[in-house]
Amino acid sequence: MQHDAHHAGTRGEHRHPVDFDVYIRFRNSRPFPARARALSAGGMGLAAESVTLPPYTIVELQFHLRETRYQVQAMVVHTSPGNLSVVFREPQPQALRQAESLWPGDWNGKPGLDPQPLRA
DSSP states (O other), rough: GGGGGGGOSSSSSSSEEEEEEEEEOOOOOOOEEEEEEEESEEEEEOSSSSSOTTTEEEEEEEEEETTTTEEEEEEEEETTTTEEEEEEESHHHHHHHHHHHHHHSSSTTTTTTOOOOOOO
């Protein structure tokens, strides 16, 4: 359910709708694919069908926006079937600015979201 992605970041923080590939790692696990659905400077909402993690799990997120490769430590703060919300260890304002330029509009805005694939 995409609306669970609204939990991304901290309460009251601007959350921007996005659609791009993310890989999630925890401990020494293999990377699990997920889809970013909401992004704030402080966190991210993810559609994650292939992995279930309890709150307070520390994870590493890997993703690309434009030409920038991100490798970000975060903590799971909310889970529901198929969805995770995480808070970044360090704010990522550059990622939010890039997302806003790639996906203009807001939750009620048009045009719709165009997916961006992960680059190898």
